[in-house]
Amino acid sequence: MTLLGPADVRQLAERLGIRPTKQLGQNFVHDPNTVRRIVRAAELAPDDVVLEVGPGLGSLTLALLEAGNAVCAVEIDPPLAAALPETVRQYCPEQAGRLTVIAGDALRVDLGGVKPTALVANLPYNVAVPVVLHLLASVPSLRRGLVMVQKEVADRLTAGPGSRVYGVPSVKLAWYATARQAGKVPASVFWPVPNVESGLVGFETHEAVDADRAKTFAVIDAAFAQRRKTLRAALAGWAGGPVQAERALRAAGVDPGLRGEQLTVEDFTRIASQRGPANPPG
Template sequence: MAEVRLLGPNEIRALAAKLDVQPTKKLGQNFVHDHGTVRRIVATAKVEAGEHILEVGPGLGSLTLAILEADARVTAIEIDGRLAEQLPQTADEFAASVADRLTVIHEDALKVQDVPGEPVALVANLPYNVSVPVLLHLLERLPSLKRGVVMVQNEVGERLAAAPGSKVYGAPSVKAAWYGTWKTAGLVGRKVFWPVPNVDSVLVGFEAHEELPGDEAMRERLFRIVDAAFGQRRKMLRQALSSVYGSAAEASAALEAAGLDPTARGEALSIEEFIQLAR
């Protein structure tokens, strides 16, 4: 492992004061200051020396330094200009021997279309307010991502990893399943953050499918069906999908043709059944 000093509570507050950063709910900023937590994320993601890792929302650099400590290369996407400018300086100070392995992109992750160098894994403490849109966007745009571990709000993590029939199974569950398999990997206490959030956090890991279930046209069609199916959860699929197929009768015919029950509800269908319907 590389010789790296990690950030603790004092360093986090000092950096925030230096930059005049007041963590905002708008940007979903909660900075991790616990060494054990960031090392746990890196270990759970099975980061190996030499790998190219993508990080989103590095903030003040707690997790970034832990990834560098594992001798990996890091491309970090940061929307806050002050934080993006400071991060290389923090790496120079706390991880001098491996600071050149860090690349910082000052950009909104939702607008990123490509990341040079084809990162193989996503390891991130995702901003709570945009975690699902960011995940889905990056998985769509960056097919080089084969696995990852992200820290998200507990409720969001449970939705991503939910199975059909679960109360929290919904559109994010199905859309995430298009790209790979997902599972929760343990809760994270609130006290490891500054400021302390009002919600619990969880680690969620994913493994990308070797091949996607279909092409881009299929994905768009599937996602449109999924949005309609869960847009009115209490309605039967023949009614919920009437806007997609033109009428409840046509939706029923499509469902029956796919071997599905028109009176079922969206939460009963697996990703495979939604794909069957989209085809």
């Protein structure tokens, strides 16, 4: 089986009239070794059904099919979505039946009867965090994932309490899954070459937290909206005042003098159980 190299990627783009756009965050991987490394890092089981967001010209798609997994690819760019099945038939005809392509926005798309168990994707940097959190919330069949994102975003998603970059993405991902750093990806393997480095984030989902997600996420948002303030001050608006915030924090066993970046997701769930309205999860 042949994967897409630099010449293949450029020829495909030229034939389709595709010019990568910053608006859609399009940077196409053109190195076969890189996409195979991504598939290995995903640690897929033979029966995993893979959800790929933003397949683009199909570099990663072909590597996933080469590994023997069924792939449901969601592509927002109509010409790319229309061309992907033909690309697979050309480069990987024996696996073409394992591919399902859905044209649409991953933040809104209906997967129909497909129940993917793994998310593997080269995500557009500007929507990476919202896409990951939305899919984990809306696709309960997901068990694991491996996403390529901007290195800075990878650091945030995998940070633990006390880290300088620990924040809202870190805690909200921890609600759903245990995350890990899975390697770096150089800018040179993309066309066009981005001006940032990329990182791989792997995750394994865990049992649902026994708490109200909307209330917990509201507390997380409030705590990090003013991250330099103590929790007593940062949660005053959420609780109805600093006195009420301190009361809720002490009831949850949390020091009111701490800051949000020092708390685990379990700490936030205990705080949220004390009081506060439910806001839509983000």
